[in-house]
Amino acid sequence: MTFFLDSFQSAVLLILSLDRELLEIIGVSLNVSFASTCIASIMGIPLGLYIALNEFPLKRFVLTVLNTLLALPTVVIGLFVYSFISRRGLFGPLDLLYSQKAMVIGQVILIIPIITVFTVAAVSRIDDRYRKTALTLGAGALQTAWVIIREARFSIVAAVIMAFGRVIAEVGISMMLGGNAKGFTRTMTTAMALEYDKGEFVLSIALGIVLLLVSFTVNIFFNYLQGRSKI
Numbered sequence: 001m002t003f004f005l006d007s008f009q010s011a012v013l014l015i016l017s018l019d020r021e022l023l024e025i026i027g028v029s030l031n032v033s034f035a036s037t038c039i040a041s042i043m044g045i046p047l048g049l050y051i052a053l054n055e056f057p058l059k060r061f062v063l064t065v066l067n068t069l070l071a072l073p074t075v076v077i078g079l080f081v082y083s084f085i086s087r088r089g090l091f092g093p094l095d096l097l098y099s100q101k102a103m104v105i106g107q108v109i110l111i112i113p114i115i116t117v118f119t120v121a122a123v124s125r126i127d128d129r130y131r132k133t134a135l136t137l138g139a140g141a142l143q144t145a146w147v148i149i150r151e152a153r154f155s156i157v158a159a160v161i162m163a164f165g166r167v168i169a170e171v172g173i174s175m176m177l178g179g180n181a182k183g184f185t186r187t188m189t190t191a192m193a194l195e196y197d198k199g200e201f202v203l204s205i206a207l208g209i210v211l212l213l214v215s216f217t218v219n220i221f222f223n224y225l226q227g228r229s230k231i
Contacts, residue, residue, distance in 0.1 A: 011206035021182075022203065026210055029168060029187040032100050032178075036107035037164040044112045044163075045156060048119025049145055063120070069113035074106075074172030081106045082176055098179035103187075106173035111163035118159030122152040158222050165218045169211065 014022060051062065083089055085096040085105075096102045126148055149156065171189040178185030180194060188207045195204035 007201045007205050010202045011209060014202060014206045015209060019206075022206055022210075024183055025186050025188055025191045025207060028100065028183075028185065029189075032103050032107065032174070032187065033164055033168040035100075036104045036111065036167050037160060039104065040108045040111045040115055040163060041160050043108070044115030045119050045149075045160075047112075048116040049123055049148065051116070052120045052123035053145070053148065063117075066113045066117050066120075070117060072110070072113075074110060074170050075176065077106050077109050078173045078176030081109065081173075085177075097177065098181060098185060100178065100185055102177040103174050103185060106177045107167040107170065110170065110173060111166055114163045114166060115159050118162065119152075119156055122155030122159065123148055125155070126151045161218055161222045165215060165222075168214055168218075 051059065081102065082097070085091045085094065085102055087097070096105070169189060171187075171193060174180070174185070174187045174190050175193070178187070178190065180186050180190040186194075188211045192204045192207045192211075195201070195207075
């Protein structure tokens with residue numbers, strides 16, 4: 001117990017001292033997570049909107065596949081992307097492996113299903129009269145889509161926040177595609193795993209505290225948006 005308290009106290013002091021290595025790791029995590037969440041949102045929200053508002057062959061199958069991908073292990077995604085961007089892979093000449101770009105690619109694949117599925121759910125709950133009224137008033141396809149997005153905005157933003165929380169805490173993709181290089185691809189989760197293996201608990205605990213604070217903040221915002229969506 002004394003060992004834990006001493007390590008916790010040292011970890012808090014490390015955070016308060018704004019340790020350079022700690023800040024670098026946090027910066028990489030936030031940079032990669034924000035980038036992947038933004039890219040996945042740009043792709044996933046329109047896709048979810050299209051699926052929700054249109055009937056097409058195999059729609060149920062597409063939804064089933066997306067729901068299945070929600071539980072896809074991160075190591076499977078890491079292995080899949082690795083096979084394409086490794087030196088012998090299709091995109092090997094682009095030299096993406098062990099870079100933040102590779103991590104972003106993997107994380108985008110991880111959270112696109114999350115954003116898409118929850119966008120479909122959010123849009124499906126909107127009264128169809130909004131869409132019909134917009135079309136009756138002469139709105140085009142984009143204008144109608146914007147009306148629907150405005151009505152479902154709280155739930156959609158909540159889906160994006162949930163996706164961000166998923167990637168900020170993942171470790172498999174970051175480890176396999178980033179390589180855990182100090183100052184370049186080392187994230188909070190991969191650094192925690194490394195420091196634990198080395199027996200250096202102070203930095204690991206400090207990163208754990210920061211990660212919990214980020215997750216806590218994300219969840220507070222998520223719950224706030226859920227409350228707003230019910231108003």
